[in-house]
Amino acid sequence: xxxxxxxxxxxxxxxxxxxxxxxxxxxxxxxxxxxxxxxxxxxxxxxxxxxxxxxxxxxxxxxxxxxxxxxxxxxxxxxxxxxxxxxxxxxxxxxxxxxxxxxxxxxxxxxxxxxxxxxxxxxxxxxxxxxxxxxxxxxxxxxxxxxxxxxxxxxxxxxxxxxxxxxxxxxxxxxxxxxxxxxxxxxxxxxxxxxxx
Amino acid sequence: xxxxxxxxxxxxxxxxxxxxxxxxxxxxxxxxxxxxxxxxxxxxxxxxxxxxxxxxxxxxxxxxxxxxxxxxxxxxxxxxxxxxxxxxxxxxxxxxxxxxxxxxxxxxxxxxxxxxxxxxxxxxxxxxxxxxxxxxxxxxxxxxxxxxxxxxxxxxxxxxxxxxxxxxxxxxxxxxxxxxxxxxxxxxxxxxxxxxx
DNA sequence: CATCAAAACGGATGCTGCCTCCGCATGTAT
DNA sequence: ATACATGCGGAGGCAGCATCCGTTTTGATG
Numbered sequence: 388x389x390x391x392x393x394x395x396x397x398x399x400x401x402x403x404x405x406x407x408x409x410x411x412x413x414x415x416x417x418x419x420x421x422x423x424x425x426x427x428x429x430x431x432x433x434x435x436x437x438x439x440x441x442x443x444x445x446x447x448x449x450x451x452x453x454x455x456x457x458x459x460x461x462x463x464x465x466x467x468x469x470x471x472x473x474x475x476x477x478x479x480x481x482x483x484x485x486x487x488x489x490x491x492x493x494x495x496x497x498x499x500x501x502x503x504x505x506x507x508x509x510x511x512x513x514x515x516x517x518x519x520x521x522x523x524x525x526x527x528x529x530x531x532x533x534x535x536x537x538x539x540x541x542x543x544x545x546x547x548x549x550x551x552x553x554x555x556x557x558x559x560x561x562x563x564x565x566x567x568x569x570x571x572x573x574x575x576x577x578x579x580x581x582x583x584x
Numbered sequence: 585x586x587x588x589x590x591x592x593x594x595x596x597x598x599x600x601x602x603x604x605x606x607x608x609x610x611x612x613x614x615x616x617x618x619x620x621x622x623x624x625x626x627x628x629x630x631x632x633x634x635x636x637x638x639x640x641x642x643x644x645x646x647x648x649x650x651x652x653x654x655x656x657x658x659x660x661x662x663x664x665x666x667x668x669x670x671x672x673x674x675x676x677x678x679x680x681x682x683x684x685x686x687x688x689x690x691x692x693x694x695x696x697x698x699x700x701x702x703x704x705x706x707x708x709x710x711x712x713x714x715x716x717x718x719x720x721x722x723x724x725x726x727x728x729x730x731x732x733x734x735x736x737x738x739x740x741x742x743x744x745x746x747x748x749x750x751x752x753x754x755x756x757x758x759x760x761x762x763x764x765x766x767x768x769x770x771x772x773x774x775x776x777x778x779x780x781x
Numbered sequence: 782c783a784t785c786a787a788a789a790c791g792g793a794t795g796c797t798g799c800c801t802c803c804g805c806a807t808g809t810a811t
Numbered sequence: 812a813t814a815c816a817t818g819c820g821g822a823g824g825c826a827g828c829a830t831c832c833g834t835t836t837t838g839a840t841g
Binding site for chain 4: 593594596597598622623624625634635638642644
Protein backbone atom coordinates (compact mmCIF):
# COMPACT_ATOMS: atom_id res chain seq x y z
CA UNK A 388 0.00 0.00 0.00
CA UNK A 389 2.42 2.73 -1.02
CA UNK A 390 1.51 5.97 -2.65
CA UNK A 391 0.71 4.52 -6.03
CA UNK A 392 -3.07 4.24 -6.41
CA UNK A 393 -5.19 2.45 -8.91
CA UNK A 394 -7.10 0.02 -6.91
CA UNK A 395 -9.44 -1.60 -9.38
CA UNK A 396 -10.04 1.04 -11.99
CA UNK A 397 -8.42 3.99 -13.64
CA UNK A 398 -9.97 7.22 -12.44
CA UNK A 399 -12.32 8.81 -14.92
CA UNK A 400 -11.13 11.69 -17.01
CA UNK A 401 -14.05 14.05 -16.39
CA UNK A 402 -13.66 14.08 -12.65
CA UNK A 403 -10.19 15.53 -12.91
CA UNK A 404 -11.33 18.06 -15.46
CA UNK A 405 -14.25 19.12 -13.33
CA UNK A 406 -12.21 19.30 -10.19
CA UNK A 407 -9.64 21.50 -11.85
CA UNK A 408 -12.29 23.79 -13.32
CA UNK A 409 -13.99 24.08 -9.95
CA UNK A 410 -10.79 24.94 -8.16
CA UNK A 411 -9.84 27.51 -10.73
CA UNK A 412 -13.24 29.17 -10.68
CA UNK A 413 -13.55 28.99 -6.93
CA UNK A 414 -10.25 30.73 -6.46
CA UNK A 415 -11.38 33.58 -8.69
CA UNK A 416 -14.68 33.91 -6.83
CA UNK A 417 -13.06 33.77 -3.43
CA UNK A 418 -10.70 36.50 -4.55
CA UNK A 419 -13.44 38.71 -5.87
CA UNK A 420 -16.25 38.11 -3.40
CA UNK A 421 -14.62 36.63 -0.33
CA UNK A 422 -15.06 33.25 1.26
CA UNK A 423 -18.80 33.75 1.49
CA UNK A 424 -19.26 33.75 -2.26
CA UNK A 425 -22.15 31.83 -3.74
CA UNK A 426 -21.22 28.22 -4.39
CA UNK A 427 -24.01 27.91 -6.89
CA UNK A 428 -22.43 30.70 -8.88
CA UNK A 429 -19.07 28.95 -8.75
CA UNK A 430 -20.59 25.73 -10.02
CA UNK A 431 -22.45 27.47 -12.81
CA UNK A 432 -19.42 29.39 -13.98
CA UNK A 433 -17.29 26.26 -13.84
CA UNK A 434 -19.85 24.67 -16.13
CA UNK A 435 -21.01 21.98 -13.74
CA UNK A 436 -24.15 21.39 -11.71
CA UNK A 437 -24.37 22.05 -8.00
CA UNK A 438 -24.40 18.32 -7.33
CA UNK A 439 -20.99 17.93 -8.90
CA UNK A 440 -19.54 20.69 -6.81
CA UNK A 441 -20.87 19.18 -3.61
CA UNK A 442 -19.69 15.72 -4.53
CA UNK A 443 -16.15 16.97 -4.99
CA UNK A 444 -16.22 19.31 -2.02
CA UNK A 445 -18.88 18.42 0.51
CA UNK A 446 -18.57 21.68 2.42
CA UNK A 447 -17.44 25.21 1.80
CA UNK A 448 -14.46 24.55 4.05
CA UNK A 449 -13.40 21.58 1.94
CA UNK A 450 -13.40 23.71 -1.19
CA UNK A 451 -11.59 26.46 0.64
CA UNK A 452 -8.96 24.08 1.92
CA UNK A 453 -8.37 22.71 -1.56
CA UNK A 454 -8.02 26.18 -3.04
CA UNK A 455 -5.72 27.18 -0.22
CA UNK A 456 -3.45 24.27 -0.98
CA UNK A 457 -1.75 26.23 -3.74
CA UNK A 458 -1.16 29.20 -1.49
CA UNK A 459 0.18 26.98 1.23
CA UNK A 460 2.86 25.82 -1.10
CA UNK A 461 3.85 29.39 -1.79
CA UNK A 462 4.15 29.90 1.93
CA UNK A 463 6.43 26.93 2.26
CA UNK A 464 8.54 28.34 -0.53
CA UNK A 465 8.82 31.61 1.33
CA UNK A 466 9.92 29.69 4.36
CA UNK A 467 13.05 28.64 2.52
CA UNK A 468 14.01 32.29 2.02
CA UNK A 469 13.22 33.15 5.60
CA UNK A 470 15.30 30.31 6.92
CA UNK A 471 18.30 31.76 5.11
CA UNK A 472 18.23 34.76 7.40
CA UNK A 473 20.86 34.74 10.06
CA UNK A 474 18.83 36.70 12.58
CA UNK A 475 16.14 34.53 14.19
CA UNK A 476 14.25 37.58 15.41
CA UNK A 477 14.10 38.96 11.91
CA UNK A 478 13.05 35.54 10.66
CA UNK A 479 10.17 35.40 13.11
CA UNK A 480 9.05 38.84 12.09
CA UNK A 481 9.07 38.00 8.41
CA UNK A 482 7.29 34.74 9.04
CA UNK A 483 4.53 36.54 10.87
CA UNK A 484 4.10 38.92 7.97
CA UNK A 485 4.03 36.04 5.54
CA UNK A 486 1.31 34.32 7.55
CA UNK A 487 -0.64 37.50 7.78
CA UNK A 488 -0.61 37.87 4.02
CA UNK A 489 -1.65 34.27 3.67
CA UNK A 490 -4.61 34.88 5.97
CA UNK A 491 -5.54 37.91 3.95
CA UNK A 492 -5.70 36.00 0.69
CA UNK A 493 -9.49 36.14 0.62
CA UNK A 494 -11.81 38.47 2.42
CA UNK A 495 -13.37 36.67 5.36
CA UNK A 496 -10.78 33.93 5.46
CA UNK A 497 -9.72 34.45 9.08
CA UNK A 498 -13.12 33.37 10.38
CA UNK A 499 -13.13 29.80 9.10
CA UNK A 500 -9.45 29.53 9.94
CA UNK A 501 -10.03 30.52 13.54
CA UNK A 502 -12.94 28.16 13.74
CA UNK A 503 -10.66 25.37 12.56
CA UNK A 504 -7.77 26.35 14.79
CA UNK A 505 -9.46 25.41 18.01
CA UNK A 506 -8.72 21.74 18.01
CA UNK A 507 -11.35 19.07 18.53
CA UNK A 508 -12.59 19.61 15.00
CA UNK A 509 -10.80 16.72 13.37
CA UNK A 510 -13.13 16.58 10.41
CA UNK A 511 -12.64 20.20 9.47
CA UNK A 512 -10.39 20.23 6.40
CA UNK A 513 -8.81 23.49 7.53
CA UNK A 514 -7.56 22.09 10.80
CA UNK A 515 -4.49 20.46 9.30
CA UNK A 516 -3.11 23.56 7.57
CA UNK A 517 -3.75 25.52 10.76
CA UNK A 518 -1.87 23.06 12.90
CA UNK A 519 1.02 23.14 10.49
CA UNK A 520 1.18 26.89 10.63
CA UNK A 521 1.01 26.93 14.39
CA UNK A 522 3.87 24.53 14.85
CA UNK A 523 5.93 26.30 12.20
CA UNK A 524 5.39 29.52 14.12
CA UNK A 525 6.46 27.78 17.25
CA UNK A 526 9.71 26.79 15.60
CA UNK A 527 10.53 30.39 14.78
CA UNK A 528 9.53 31.49 18.23
CA UNK A 529 11.77 28.96 19.89
CA UNK A 530 14.71 29.85 17.71
CA UNK A 531 14.31 33.50 18.58
CA UNK A 532 13.97 32.61 22.23
CA UNK A 533 17.17 30.61 22.16
CA UNK A 534 18.83 33.74 20.81
CA UNK A 535 17.35 35.69 23.69
CA UNK A 536 15.29 37.92 21.42
CA UNK A 537 11.81 36.85 22.45
CA UNK A 538 10.30 36.59 25.90
CA UNK A 539 10.20 33.12 27.31
CA UNK A 540 6.47 33.12 28.04
CA UNK A 541 5.50 33.47 24.38
CA UNK A 542 4.18 30.50 22.44
CA UNK A 543 3.85 30.05 18.70
CA UNK A 544 0.15 29.64 19.16
CA UNK A 545 -0.11 33.12 20.61
CA UNK A 546 1.50 34.75 17.63
CA UNK A 547 -0.58 32.65 15.30
CA UNK A 548 -3.66 34.09 16.94
CA UNK A 549 -2.21 37.57 16.74
CA UNK A 550 -1.44 37.27 13.03
CA UNK A 551 -4.89 35.92 12.39
CA UNK A 552 -6.45 38.81 14.28
CA UNK A 553 -4.53 41.36 12.32
CA UNK A 554 -5.62 39.76 9.08
CA UNK A 555 -9.17 39.83 10.38
CA UNK A 556 -8.96 43.51 11.17
CA UNK A 557 -7.37 44.23 7.83
CA UNK A 558 -10.16 42.40 6.08
CA UNK A 559 -12.66 44.68 7.73
CA UNK A 560 -11.24 47.69 6.00
CA UNK A 561 -9.14 49.32 8.69
CA UNK A 562 -6.48 51.68 7.40
CA UNK A 563 -2.98 50.34 7.01
CA UNK A 564 -1.65 52.91 9.42
CA UNK A 565 -3.70 51.58 12.33
CA UNK A 566 -2.59 48.09 11.46
CA UNK A 567 1.04 49.11 11.57
CA UNK A 568 0.56 50.54 15.01
CA UNK A 569 -1.07 47.37 16.21
CA UNK A 570 1.72 45.27 14.75
CA UNK A 571 4.19 47.43 16.59
CA UNK A 572 2.24 46.99 19.78
CA UNK A 573 2.32 43.24 19.46
CA UNK A 574 5.97 43.22 18.55
CA UNK A 575 6.72 45.22 21.68
CA UNK A 576 4.79 42.59 23.51
CA UNK A 577 6.74 39.55 22.43
CA UNK A 578 10.22 41.01 22.07
CA UNK A 579 12.65 40.42 24.84
CA UNK A 580 13.48 43.63 26.59
CA UNK A 581 17.16 44.28 26.23
CA UNK A 582 18.90 44.51 29.58
CA UNK A 583 20.49 47.66 28.38
CA UNK A 584 20.74 49.72 31.53
CA UNK B 585 -36.99 72.49 21.58
CA UNK B 586 -36.16 70.63 24.74
CA UNK B 587 -36.42 66.94 25.28
CA UNK B 588 -40.21 66.85 25.48
CA UNK B 589 -41.58 65.58 22.19
CA UNK B 590 -45.06 65.55 20.84
CA UNK B 591 -44.85 67.44 17.65
CA UNK B 592 -48.32 67.16 16.11
CA UNK B 593 -49.62 63.92 17.50
CA UNK B 594 -49.23 61.64 20.40
CA UNK B 595 -47.24 58.57 19.36
CA UNK B 596 -49.39 55.51 18.95
CA UNK B 597 -49.49 52.94 21.68
CA UNK B 598 -48.91 49.86 19.55
CA UNK B 599 -45.66 51.11 18.12
CA UNK B 600 -44.13 51.33 21.57
CA UNK B 601 -45.50 47.94 22.50
CA UNK B 602 -44.17 46.37 19.35
CA UNK B 603 -40.84 48.05 19.61
CA UNK B 604 -40.41 46.85 23.16
CA UNK B 605 -41.46 43.31 22.28
CA UNK B 606 -39.06 43.26 19.36
CA UNK B 607 -36.16 44.49 21.42
CA UNK B 608 -36.85 42.01 24.14
CA UNK B 609 -37.14 39.08 21.76
CA UNK B 610 -34.18 40.18 19.68
CA UNK B 611 -31.97 40.32 22.72
CA UNK B 612 -32.89 36.77 23.62
CA UNK B 613 -32.26 35.55 20.10
CA UNK B 614 -28.96 37.37 19.80
CA UNK B 615 -27.92 35.80 23.04
CA UNK B 616 -28.90 32.32 22.01
CA UNK B 617 -28.02 32.27 18.34
CA UNK B 618 -25.59 35.13 17.83
CA UNK B 619 -25.92 38.26 15.75
CA UNK B 620 -26.70 36.22 12.65
CA UNK B 621 -29.97 34.95 14.05
CA UNK B 622 -33.01 34.85 11.80
CA UNK B 623 -34.87 38.14 11.85
CA UNK B 624 -37.99 36.42 10.61
CA UNK B 625 -37.90 34.21 13.67
CA UNK B 626 -37.50 37.23 15.90
CA UNK B 627 -40.51 38.91 14.33
CA UNK B 628 -42.62 35.81 14.59
CA UNK B 629 -41.78 35.20 18.20
CA UNK B 630 -42.38 38.83 19.04
CA UNK B 631 -45.83 38.38 17.56
CA UNK B 632 -45.44 40.83 14.69
CA UNK B 633 -45.03 40.53 10.96
CA UNK B 634 -41.72 40.92 9.18
CA UNK B 635 -42.82 44.25 7.80
CA UNK B 636 -43.21 45.66 11.27
CA UNK B 637 -39.75 44.57 12.26
CA UNK B 638 -38.19 46.15 9.21
CA UNK B 639 -40.15 49.35 9.68
CA UNK B 640 -38.84 49.73 13.19
CA UNK B 641 -35.32 48.58 12.40
CA UNK B 642 -34.47 48.86 8.73
CA UNK B 643 -31.32 46.79 9.00
CA UNK B 644 -29.87 44.12 11.22
CA UNK B 645 -27.37 46.67 12.46
CA UNK B 646 -30.11 49.05 13.49
CA UNK B 647 -31.76 46.36 15.60
CA UNK B 648 -28.42 45.37 17.01
CA UNK B 649 -27.59 48.94 17.91
CA UNK B 650 -30.91 49.35 19.67
CA UNK B 651 -30.47 46.17 21.65
CA UNK B 652 -26.93 47.17 22.49
CA UNK B 653 -28.14 50.44 23.91
CA UNK B 654 -29.03 48.77 27.18
CA UNK B 655 -25.63 47.17 27.48
CA UNK B 656 -23.93 50.42 26.67
CA UNK B 657 -25.55 51.96 29.69
CA UNK B 658 -24.20 49.19 31.85
CA UNK B 659 -20.77 49.94 30.49
CA UNK B 660 -21.12 53.57 31.37
CA UNK B 661 -22.14 52.54 34.84
CA UNK B 662 -19.01 50.45 35.13
CA UNK B 663 -17.01 53.43 34.05
CA UNK B 664 -18.02 55.19 37.24
CA UNK B 665 -16.48 52.42 39.31
CA UNK B 666 -13.37 52.37 37.21
CA UNK B 667 -12.90 56.08 37.49
CA UNK B 668 -12.79 55.70 41.25
CA UNK B 669 -9.55 53.80 40.98
CA UNK B 670 -6.50 55.75 41.89
CA UNK B 671 -4.16 53.92 39.58
CA UNK B 672 -4.66 54.99 35.97
CA UNK B 673 -2.87 51.90 34.67
CA UNK B 674 -5.21 49.67 36.62
CA UNK B 675 -8.13 51.73 35.36
CA UNK B 676 -7.07 51.24 31.76
CA UNK B 677 -6.70 47.54 32.28
CA UNK B 678 -10.15 47.19 33.80
CA UNK B 679 -11.68 49.31 31.10
CA UNK B 680 -10.21 47.08 28.45
CA UNK B 681 -11.68 44.04 30.15
CA UNK B 682 -15.03 45.72 30.43
CA UNK B 683 -15.00 46.53 26.73
CA UNK B 684 -13.99 43.03 25.88
CA UNK B 685 -16.94 41.65 27.80
CA UNK B 686 -19.19 44.12 26.08
CA UNK B 687 -17.94 42.93 22.70
CA UNK B 688 -18.57 39.37 23.74
CA UNK B 689 -22.19 39.99 24.60
CA UNK B 690 -23.39 38.12 21.52
CA UNK B 691 -21.58 35.64 19.39
CA UNK B 692 -20.42 37.29 16.19
CA UNK B 693 -20.75 40.80 17.52
CA UNK B 694 -17.17 41.87 16.84
CA UNK B 695 -17.65 41.62 13.09
CA UNK B 696 -20.34 44.25 12.66
CA UNK B 697 -18.58 46.38 15.25
CA UNK B 698 -15.33 46.32 13.36
CA UNK B 699 -17.16 47.07 10.16
CA UNK B 700 -18.69 50.10 11.81
CA UNK B 701 -15.47 51.23 13.44
CA UNK B 702 -13.74 52.17 10.23
CA UNK B 703 -15.21 55.59 9.82
CA UNK B 704 -16.82 56.79 6.61
CA UNK B 705 -19.89 54.78 7.39
CA UNK B 706 -21.96 57.58 8.83
CA UNK B 707 -25.25 55.81 8.27
CA UNK B 708 -24.24 52.70 10.17
CA UNK B 709 -26.05 52.79 13.50
CA UNK B 710 -23.14 51.10 15.21
CA UNK B 711 -20.64 53.78 14.28
CA UNK B 712 -21.66 56.11 17.07
CA UNK B 713 -21.27 53.62 19.92
CA UNK B 714 -17.92 52.60 18.46
CA UNK B 715 -16.65 56.14 18.30
CA UNK B 716 -17.72 56.70 21.87
CA UNK B 717 -15.85 53.63 23.01
CA UNK B 718 -12.75 54.61 21.09
CA UNK B 719 -12.58 58.05 22.57
CA UNK B 720 -13.31 56.72 26.05
CA UNK B 721 -10.42 54.31 25.60
CA UNK B 722 -8.26 57.16 24.50
CA UNK B 723 -9.05 59.01 27.72
CA UNK B 724 -7.86 56.11 29.81
CA UNK B 725 -4.78 55.71 27.66
CA UNK B 726 -3.85 59.34 27.99
CA UNK B 727 -4.32 59.30 31.74
CA UNK B 728 -2.06 56.29 32.03
CA UNK B 729 0.47 57.94 29.75
CA UNK B 730 0.50 61.07 31.90
CA UNK B 731 1.34 58.79 34.80
CA UNK B 732 4.15 57.31 32.75
CA UNK B 733 2.63 53.84 32.77
CA UNK B 734 1.89 53.45 29.08
CA UNK B 735 4.16 53.97 26.12
CA UNK B 736 3.71 57.27 24.35
CA UNK B 737 3.15 55.78 20.93
CA UNK B 738 -0.06 53.98 21.94
CA UNK B 739 -3.45 55.34 20.91
CA UNK B 740 -6.86 54.50 22.31
CA UNK B 741 -7.84 53.29 18.89
CA UNK B 742 -5.12 50.65 18.98
CA UNK B 743 -6.36 49.15 22.20
CA UNK B 744 -9.92 49.31 20.99
CA UNK B 745 -8.87 47.16 18.06
CA UNK B 746 -7.01 44.83 20.36
CA UNK B 747 -9.97 44.37 22.67
CA UNK B 748 -12.22 43.74 19.72
CA UNK B 749 -9.82 41.16 18.35
CA UNK B 750 -9.70 39.31 21.62
CA UNK B 751 -13.46 39.24 21.77
CA UNK B 752 -13.49 37.94 18.23
CA UNK B 753 -11.07 35.17 19.07
CA UNK B 754 -13.03 34.31 22.18
CA UNK B 755 -16.21 34.10 20.15
CA UNK B 756 -14.56 31.51 17.95
CA UNK B 757 -14.17 29.12 20.84
CA UNK B 758 -10.54 29.46 21.77
CA UNK B 759 -9.70 28.34 25.27
CA UNK B 760 -9.51 30.92 27.99
CA UNK B 761 -5.91 30.06 28.69
CA UNK B 762 -4.76 31.08 25.22
CA UNK B 763 -6.72 34.27 25.57
CA UNK B 764 -5.00 35.09 28.82
CA UNK B 765 -1.65 34.67 27.22
CA UNK B 766 -2.61 36.93 24.37
CA UNK B 767 -3.91 39.55 26.77
CA UNK B 768 -0.59 39.40 28.57
CA UNK B 769 1.24 39.79 25.31
CA UNK B 770 -0.72 42.89 24.45
CA UNK B 771 -0.32 44.30 27.92
CA UNK B 772 3.44 43.86 27.62
CA UNK B 773 3.12 45.72 24.38
CA UNK B 774 1.49 48.86 25.65
CA UNK B 775 2.95 49.12 29.12
CA UNK B 776 5.78 51.51 29.66
CA UNK B 777 8.94 49.62 30.43
CA UNK B 778 10.15 50.59 33.83
CA UNK B 779 13.60 52.08 33.80
CA UNK B 780 14.44 49.77 36.61
CA UNK B 781 18.10 48.93 36.03
C1' DC C 782 -69.86 58.37 21.17
C1' DA C 783 -69.35 58.49 16.18
C1' DT C 784 -66.51 59.55 12.57
C1' DC C 785 -62.29 60.35 9.96
C1' DA C 786 -57.67 60.20 8.32
C1' DA C 787 -53.19 59.20 9.43
C1' DA C 788 -50.31 55.75 10.87
C1' DA C 789 -48.95 51.25 11.49
C1' DC C 790 -49.68 46.42 10.76
C1' DG C 791 -48.66 41.82 8.72
C1' DG C 792 -48.60 38.48 5.57
C1' DA C 793 -48.22 37.27 0.81
C1' DT C 794 -44.66 37.63 -2.38
C1' DG C 795 -40.32 37.36 -5.08
C1' DC C 796 -35.72 36.56 -4.63
C1' DT C 797 -31.24 34.25 -3.59
C1' DG C 798 -28.60 30.66 -1.84
C1' DC C 799 -28.03 26.04 0.31
C1' DC C 800 -27.97 21.21 -0.25
C1' DT C 801 -29.99 16.56 -1.76
C1' DC C 802 -31.76 13.15 -4.55
C1' DC C 803 -32.24 10.37 -8.58
C1' DG C 804 -32.87 9.45 -13.60
C1' DC C 805 -29.57 9.79 -17.15
C1' DA C 806 -25.24 9.97 -19.71
C1' DT C 807 -20.46 9.28 -19.85
C1' DG C 808 -16.45 6.75 -19.67
C1' DT C 809 -13.90 2.30 -18.77
C1' DA C 810 -13.18 -2.55 -18.88
C1' DT C 811 -14.06 -6.94 -21.31
C1' DA D 812 -19.91 -3.85 -29.10
C1' DT D 813 -21.66 -4.51 -24.68
C1' DA D 814 -22.17 -4.03 -19.79
C1' DC D 815 -21.75 -1.82 -15.76
C1' DA D 816 -19.88 1.33 -12.54
C1' DT D 817 -19.28 5.99 -11.88
C1' DG D 818 -20.10 10.52 -12.09
C1' DC D 819 -23.19 14.20 -13.85
C1' DG D 820 -26.58 17.97 -13.34
C1' DG D 821 -30.70 20.01 -12.70
C1' DA D 822 -35.08 19.94 -10.46
C1' DG D 823 -36.87 20.72 -6.10
C1' DG D 824 -37.48 21.49 -1.08
C1' DC D 825 -36.07 24.55 2.39
C1' DA D 826 -34.79 28.79 4.82
C1' DG D 827 -33.95 33.60 5.18
C1' DC D 828 -34.12 38.39 3.44
C1' DA D 829 -36.60 42.48 2.25
C1' DT D 830 -40.65 44.79 0.09
C1' DC D 831 -45.15 46.16 -1.07
C1' DC D 832 -49.94 47.10 -0.33
C1' DG D 833 -54.73 46.06 1.26
C1' DT D 834 -56.47 46.10 5.87
C1' DT D 835 -56.71 47.31 10.66
C1' DT D 836 -55.75 50.02 14.57
C1' DT D 837 -55.36 54.31 16.87
C1' DG D 838 -55.69 59.05 18.18
C1' DA D 839 -57.93 63.33 17.15
C1' DT D 840 -62.09 65.93 16.47
C1' DG D 841 -66.91 67.55 17.10
